[in-house]
Amino acid sequence: MVKYKKQIRIALRNCGFINPENVDEYIVREGYAALGNALTNMTPEEVIDVIKNSGLRGRGGGGFPTGLKWELTRKVDADQKYVVCNADEGDPGAFMDRSILEGDPHTVLEAMAINGYCTGASKGLIYIRAEYPLAIKRLKIAIDQAREYGLLGEDIFGTNFSFDVELRYGAGAFVCGEETALIHSMEGLRGEPTVKPPFPSESGYKGMPTNVNNVETYANIPVILLKGADWFSSIGTEKSKGTKVFALAGKVNNVGLIEVPMGTTLREVIFDIGGGIKDGKKFKAVQTGGPSGGCLTENHLDISIDYDNLIASGSMMGSGGMIVMDEDDCMVSMAKFYLDFTVEESCGKCSPCRIGNKRLYEMLDTITQGKGTLEDLSKLRNLANVVKDTSLCGLGQTSPNPVLSTMDNFLDEYMAHVKDGKCPSGQCKALMSYIINADACVGCTLCARVCPVDAISGEKKMAHLIDDDACIKCGACMDKCKFGAIFIQ
Amino acid sequence: MAKVKSLSDLNKMREELQSKMNLREKGEHPDSIVQIKVSMATCGIASGAKEIMDYMINELDNRAIDAVITQTGCMGYCYAEPTIEVTLPDNKPIVFGYVDTKKAQEIIEVYIQTGKLVDGIIPVNYETVNNE
Amino acid sequence: MDLVKLTIDNTPVVVEQGTTVLEAARSVGVDIPTLCYMKLDDLEFENKPGGCRVCVVEVEGRRNLAPSCKTACDEGMVVNTHSVRAINARRTVMELILSDHPFECLVCAKSGKCDLQSLAQDLGIREIHYQGEKSHYKGDESPAIIREMDKCIMCRRCETACNDVQTVGTLSAIYRGFESVVAPAFEMDLDHTNCTFCGQCVAVCPTGALIERDYTWQVMDAIVNPKKRVIVQTAPAVRAALGEEFGLEPGTLVTGKMVTALRKIGFDHVFDTDFAADLTIMEEGTELLGRLNKFLEGDKDVKLPMLTSCCPAWVNFFEHHFPEMKDIPSTAKSPQQMFGAIAKTYFANQLKVKREDLVVVSVMPCLAKKYEASREEFSANGDADVNISITTRELAQMIKNANLKFTDLPNDDFDRPMGESSGAGVIFGTTGGVIEAAVRTAYELHTDKELARVDFKELRGFEGIRSATIDFDGLPINIGIAHGLGNARTLLNDIKEGKSEFHAIEIMACPGGCIGGGGQPYHHGDVTVLKRRQKAIYQEDAGKSIRKSHENPYIQKLYTEFLGEPCGEKSHELLHTHYFDKKKKIEI
């Protein structure tokens, strides 16, 4: 049982409380009051000041100060500007943004309109992956209802401010979450990043100033305006204010969506909120920031979560994926899993990411096969550093993080794979051996009969033997043996 | 549908909606209305929240229990989906997890009809800003 | 313009705001290597995706290395282009690129001219530390272009040429990550797409991924076949570029050496496409005057402006993209095809050989000519008017195969009758040349007066779209010129919208005209190469005793002996063609 509440719901404040398909319920919970008040009683500069003073930073991964971004977009002179909501959410296992859009779509619309008021944009675009049908449906309903009430459209709240929102669908490429790639994708071009600067706030959609923010970033806006910058900045740490939503997954008891104040420790998240490690196993590591982040260990459990601490520890905040690993997880395989993802998701524009990640993956694969050498380890590190240092966009600049952080924190595991040909956690199939304990074996021949590749030999009533080279590690023999004579090494 | 033409329009609208809801909750049958929310985000639906919602509607109807059932977003307990929140008159909301039809039946027969707690309660482990 | 101060490798540099680190470095003699980057000044070609990452440098205060080709100079920037970190990164990136490249250099068509190969040498790569799977793609062979995409390094230069410069839009990057490649949609073969075979993608590809289809062995086969008479025609732009393949300065005219080489290779007759260019002017010029006269007489249906039709890539372009305007270009065939048609009739008769036994070979700066030669309408009973078309580069290869020391060869003259040409025929090789040649003849035919000066400098130059008004003795004729298909598109759209004021427009698909053709020696991004070739073309024109097509005595003879009148019945049969609507063909 939890003794005290570690979570505060700001971004998720309405999720699970209101019927997302009914704008009235949103209005009852003070929905659209922030927009109304901003339009009626505040200048755009005043609104931007509140956001700046609140200390809100982008929740899409980079942590760029939101108020500053709005101000930059505001300051560029242009006939048309755009407000974009990044709902691509490509990080595997993450679903914070989806939950917000499904549970509280109006808050995003309201915040985008506020942003439009501040930056001077009359058009909002939500870039959402087509794999989110329910979120799309609820957004569409929300947009219709907001238009019906005149909360989107012409002359909102009787002022001369007009703003409308449209949906744009992504095919679900991870790289399309990168803001320049996202903009190209919305323009009907190949979803490929371009070198920044220019930033979207100067030249974005159709070459016009474009303010791109993440779903969760937007979800914070209306509350900040209602409750004030001081209230918001009283939550969190010195440089990271407010809360952060995480999708807690992996080997914890209570997987799910959580929202904690910045500054909460990883230990509190994993053990108090997450209810500790499943099946009483031992905690080994936690990956934050998805494929762009790094893994943190036992030693990091007491650091408090904020943008800067996570980076200082070799990982990053990312969008909010948090995957917990226990003693059964092999860290080389973990790095390989993420690299496999990056290889699939790289756009292919720049050579370090296109080819370098492939080579990183291949090297990790070699190591998990037990065929790696010590030299491979130093090559691996050099290549990881070069890919990070030379890639064009955030994808390639962060994709080696899982490799580098596991090498930093679990070098002994890499060494075990290459020097001893062993996988300490027993996850790498190619590195494990099924062995028959001669003392326990009664020679019943059952194992030899189930082995699909005839790798087991032995006379009746005599101890049997597994030929490791022939064995395909299917485990059938171990399942069959009634005397528990077969074990894995 | 009335358009919101000013901030005071919105405030008025909120008050009206609020009192309508209060009326609905406490109005005609102040003691008997039961409120049920079913977490219907992608994760909930994937674990069968739709069937539970349909089942509850039918079952409550059959038993002539006066209840308002609505869908809502993710409550955050993805490990325990489907989850539903039940608010009995004059009681605090209670969240039940791992609700299958058997559990739903138990919730209706035992908790809703007799007020006795059943297994499967999920402790609410967060605060929400609007509740402060 | 604001100036910014920075230091590059400890050298202070002052540049205009907006200058890239790469340009700034080059201005102080720091030669940062590049691979994907390519810029052709004045030709609207700029490819800088920032993708190869070979040009990375260390910028103080930045977390990551910066691509110098894509990074603008900032005030106070401190750049180090050869720190250990930068060099290691550059070499590692290069090793990565090489690790995904087939090691076929020894037998690769691009060997010796390959930017990837020379960069690997410049960087001194001796070992590739990172090895692994290599990418494989579907091959593609058209009559003109071969795509061997396993050799593609994703520099995207071809994409820029095809989309931004030519606005054809055949090539674009498809697939993701390690699988990504530049290809037509659905990896279709080029001949099933809207490709114009302009060859500009080939002209800029740094590797052997895009190359011309090589027909040199077919030529040799014909030459050694005792039953065949093999004749050759050489396009005007070839003589201004061929020398580069043998180490001569760009812009060196090698007409005489080329003729000698062709004879030594074994061609029975060595002719000049310039002769056919003069013929084209007779036909096209007459057609233009015909349309103009009708227009002056008040005929509302007459199609003006008239567009030139001697560039086959341009013909492909309007057949695919503007089929509704296919009656606007002149119906005159290109010089290559006029040559073929006359050779297989008039000249074959003179020789008393059957047309099938006369093999017509053309040496062209162009890849679209390979495709054009294979068009069905340019053949009789299955025998093509031009049997084989090879490029300047292929001719150089044949010269090398024949063990000729090209630079030491003596000069020689073309054979008669189809080797005589006027200066007007020569300038077909550059942008503006066709229309200048046409003006020289049309003026005199229209006014019956002799031109005081034959050099129309107002039609010359390098800008993508040019225009001039020429006074035809009181009748002002408005002339437009476009080179590069993107510029052509602009003029076509004007015509479509009824905004065009021109009477005649010259269009060349390749930037610079044929001197910049897809079959020419590689320019490696140096525009001065093209400019020097252009100068050489005008120099050859100026040196000719005959400057106007209608004064070419062999052309006059051809009309009296064989053709009759320009645009007459025989001309129509042999020298004019019709165009097709190819838009539907490519719908999928």
Ligand SMILES: Cc1cc2nc3c(=O)[nH]c(=O)nc-3n(C[C@H](O)[C@H](O)[C@H](O)COP(=O)(O)O)c2cc1C
């Ligand atoms: C490879 C890559 C993927 C990204 N994916 C997302 C995403 O799915 N959602 C998102 O909001 N931001 C994503 N970002 C970050 C965006 O580029 C951008 O910084 C963000 O949308 C800005 O919003 P914020 O300031 O509100 O965080 C991604 C960045 C990179 C490099």
Ligand code: SF4
């Ligand atoms: S880093 Fe990867 S995803 Fe980003 S531009 Fe390069 S290839 Fe594309």
Ligand code: SF4
């Ligand atoms: S030949 Fe010309 S049209 Fe064809 S693909 Fe290349 S650049 Fe494009």
Ligand code: SF4
């Ligand atoms: S085909 Fe050639 S020009 Fe095109 S991207 Fe590949 S290497 Fe570059």
Ligand code: FES
């Ligand atoms: S030359 Fe600069 S990135 Fe390729």
Ligand code: FES
């Ligand atoms: S030598 Fe063939 S691609 Fe470079």
